[in-house]
Amino acid sequence: MCVSTVLDFLLERFRFFAARMAPGQLEPAAGQNAGKGAGKGAGKELEAAAGYCAGQVPIAAMMPTPKIPRQDGDASAIAFLDFNDEIQAQVLSFLPGWVSAQAQAALPSWRSILSCDSWWRTRCLRDFKAHLLPRTPAGVGAATWHAKYRQLNAAKKARTGTWCHRSRRHGLGDRVAQPQMFVGREGQKLFNYGGWSGRGPQNDLHWVPIDTLRSCAARSPLASAASGSGTTAEPWKFVRAEEHGTPAFHGGVQALTPLWFGSADTPSLKHIAATSAALAASCAAAGDKAVVSSGSEGFGSCLLFAFGGGQGSYRNEHNSWAVGVLHEGQGSDPAKVLWGRPKPARTEGADDDEEFYQPGARAAHSATYVPARLAGGLFPEGCVVVYCGHRQHVREELGSIDVLSLHDWRWQPIDHGQEAPEPRHGHSTTLLEVDGKGYLIVVGGGTGNILENFGVQDFYDAAVLEIATWNWLGKFRLDLEPGAAGPGRHHTACSGLLGQIFLFGGGQRPGGQVLLLDGEGLVRQALAGTSRRVALREVSSQISGSEREGGPAPALPTGRKMHGAACLLPWAPMLVVYGGWERGPHFDDLWVYAMGGDAEDLEGFECLLRSQGGQLPAQNE
Incomplete structure (x- = not known):
């Protein structure tokens, strides 16, 4: 899979999610920055990125990213590469795990993010419904969450x-x-x-x-x-089971x-x-x-x-x-x-x-x-x-x-x-x-x-x-x-x-x-x-x-x-x-x-x- 194809797909996904997010909802992804373009303005950049991808503001508003017009194809892929690492990490957080795995193979600059087991924990929580999963399972070691994601994904298919x-x-x-x-x-x-x-x-x-x-x-x-x-x-x-009380009529x-x-x-x-x-009071009144x-x-x-x-x-x-x-x-x-x-x-x-x-x-x-x-x-x-x-x-x-x-x-x-x-x-x-x-x-x-x-x-x-x-x-x-x-x-x-x-x-x-x-x-x-x-x-x-x-x-x-x-x-x-x-x-x-x-x-x-x-x-x- 070529880099431009991956990035075009990722960019469209980001536009889709960004269009549904109100200003201020995007926050920097803690611990995911690799040092490129990071700083106090990262949160504003993320909001600007959301606005750009939703078609609401020009890419020129995204500093310190290059001031180039919004384009499609390879040009948009190149512009996306110029986003700082926190923006790229935010995009990754919106993607299904299997897409991220393909992106990891295509983009060496994202391997440090996707090799982090805590990131796969987040993917498990999001892809397989947070209300079904524990917040902090004990004994989680290196690659454990990644392995569990593979197991759940295999069962899902x-x-x-x-x-x-x-x-x-x-x-x-x-x-x-x-x-x-x-x-x-x-x-x-x-x-x-x-x-x-x-x-x-x-x-x-x-x-x-x-x-x-x-x-x-x-x-x-x-x-x-x-x-x-x-x-x-x-x-x-x-x-x-040990049963008490009055069940529904059979x-x-x-x-x-x-x-x-x-x-x-x-x-x-x-x-x-x-x-x-x-119910216990009713049973007790009835002698149980x-x-x-x-x-x-x-x-x-x-x-x-x-x-x-x-x-x-x-x-x-x-x-x-x-x-x-x-x-x-x-x-x-x-x-x-x-x-x-x-x-x-x-x-x-x-x-x-x-x-x-x-x-x-x-x-x-x-x-x-x-x-x-x-x-x-x-x-x-x-x-x-x-x-x-x-x-x-x-x-x-x-x-x-x-x-x-x-x-x-x-x-x-x-x-x-x-x-x-x-x-x-x-x-x-x-x-x-x-x-x-x-x-x-x-x-x-x-x-x-x-x-x-x-x-x-x-x-x-x-x-x-x-x-x-x-x-x-x-x-x-x-x-x-x-x-x-x-x-x-x-x-x-x-x-x-x-x-x-x-x-x-x-x-x-x-x-x-x-x-x-x-x-x-x-x-x-x-x-x-x-x-x-x-x-x-x-x-x-x-x-x-x-x-x-x-x-x-x-x-x-x-x-x-x-x-x-x-x-x-x-x-x-x-x-x-x-x-x-x-x-x-x-x-x-x-x-x-x-x-x-x-x-x-x-x-x-x-x-x-x-x-x-x-x-x-x-x-x-």
């Missing part, structure tokens, strides 16, 4: 993956009706909530340590078959959402403690005193929310809901959860018999947590968005949006407007943050009876909802690769790194491929109002062996719907798929999918949050 572990010894049995899987806020455990077992719909909570899951995946015959070691993976099982295709986004975006500790105390009384006690105190569901044949939908105070526990320490329904705050001056709005009964809907900083001033503790679903014994699809304020525990309906997608059930809704704003990505779903494959319709589309305005930005058709099955009703969607969304299964003829949707690109496309089509990329999958439990395993997971799934990023580069069905018997297998490499890399993968002694960002009080 996810161009290939390996089904590296398959188990039926997990202890959950066979479950359908969309069991809800999620990773704890501290990254210690993988949880499974509910689903439909042989005993009917469940509302129980089970957990397994992520370290155990990762180690078994790395040591399983699936991972070691190529080397011929034949080592048998140690058996592991999900353990039921139901199939019930929605559960963890009330955190990343590690730091949660309701405040004070609010969690108050909620826990109120063996509960945790404070939301600030225990490791990983946080909140869960469960809503809705259906009974036999997914009929008799209900609108029962509950909030859980979850204490995750470190490693193999038991997890505990306290369930209950907080009382809504009364309107000042209202009568004691004040009636509160409640959303209608439904199943196969979605519930998504939005943190306070993305939800706006009306929701100081964040909110939960419940969207669509079916009612009337699976005869009617809903198109409504209902929002629960976590501050006062009151519901309110949202006008979904004329541009809203068709009513549906069995869809997925994923929260993304793009340029500091929140967006909900709705994918797939459909209409018709869940248990029938005739007289039904699957929607192979996506839609974007802007949270700040509650306006729909557009609906998009999903373009699939030849032979790939689209995400119809009852697929799963898991949020990865940098706006990626991993889709699996769903539809009348579900496939066994992992599909990748560029969610951030979709949002930018919706904001720009360009094409109404978006591509789904199939992630190349392979398998490295077979666990051979009760006979040979299939080469790849059987296509399924109404299953559970969870993405373990950034804690581990893995995707977990469990249960579900296609036609006939329910599935009881659990698969682990290693992203960006083979399973033998799992034990060596140390994500930033798992650095020994690493600390999470301080939670708001």
Whole structure:
């Protein structure tokens, strides 16, 4: 790559970001100056550089840089080289890591900047979302952050993956009706909530340590078959959490959402403690005193929310809901959860018999947590968005949006407007943050009876909802690769790194491929109002062996719907798929999918949050 090409690209990037920065926002990059043109006027030069790149002031205003007119091509590249080192370092801070690495190879004068490990720490925080990463992990040595960036970037690309572990010894049995899987806020455990077992719909909570899951995946015959070691993976099982209080009424295709986004975006500790105390008081009044009384006690105190569901044949939908105070526990320490329904705050001056709005009964809907900083001033503790679903014994699809304020525990309906997608059930809704704003990505779903494959319709589309305005930005058709099955009703969607969304299964003829949707690109496309089509990329999958439990395993997971799934990023580069069905018997297998490499890399993968002694960002009080 020639120097002028690199610089032209960098300059355009700098113009893009500088145009969005107010005067005074650019500050000198501390510790990055190599001595060329440094001095007291560096801050003013940076502002002048921003103005020049935004086309607002002539380059002549940038002293002591050469007084030459603004040009394109090689001339602009030469002018850019004449910026002092602090300006160049500021430009670097705006660039993706892979671009900076190419610039490092092309420009020897920048090698001192890019060889600094603290710079790569900044890149990790910016490229992989600061709210997911610790501020000061201990034990960071030379090149550690650079190495971690390479690991995260490899997982982010996810161009290939390996089904590296398959188990039926997990202890959950066979479950359908969309069991809800999620990773704890501290990254210690993988949880499974509910689903439909042989005993009917469940509302129980089970957990397994992520370290155990990762180690078994790395040591399983699936991972070691190529080397011929034949080592048998140690058996592991999900353990039921210690549960107290009153959970939501059980139901199939019930929605559960963890009330955190990343590690730091949660309701405040004070609010969690108050909620826990109120639920504990209710339990004590009912005779259950063996509960945790404070939301600030225990490791990983946080909140869960469960809503809705259906009974036999997914009929008799209900609108029962509950909030859980979850204490995750470190490693193999038991997890505990306290369930209950907080009382809504009364309107000042209202009568004691004040009636509160409640959303209608439904199943196969979605519930998504939005943190306070993305939800706006009306929701100081964040909110939960419940969207669509079916009612009337699976005869009617809903198109409504209902929002629960976590501050006062009151519901309110949202006008979904004329541009809203068709009513549906069995869809997925994923929260993304793009340029500091929140967006909900709705994918797939459909209409018709869940248990029938005739007289039904699957929607192979996506839609974007802007949270700040509650306006729909557009609906998009999903373009699939030849032979790939689209995400119809009852697929799963898991949020990865940098706006990626991993889709699996769903539809009348579900496939066994992992599909990748560029969610951030979709949002930018919706904001720009360009094409109404978006591509789904199939992630190349392979398998490295077979666990051979009760006979040979299939080469790849059987296509399924109404299953559970969870993405373990950034804690581990893995995707977990469990249960579900296609036609006939329910599935009881659990698969682990290693992203960006083979399973033998799992034990060596140390994500930033798992650095020994690493600390999470301080939670708001």
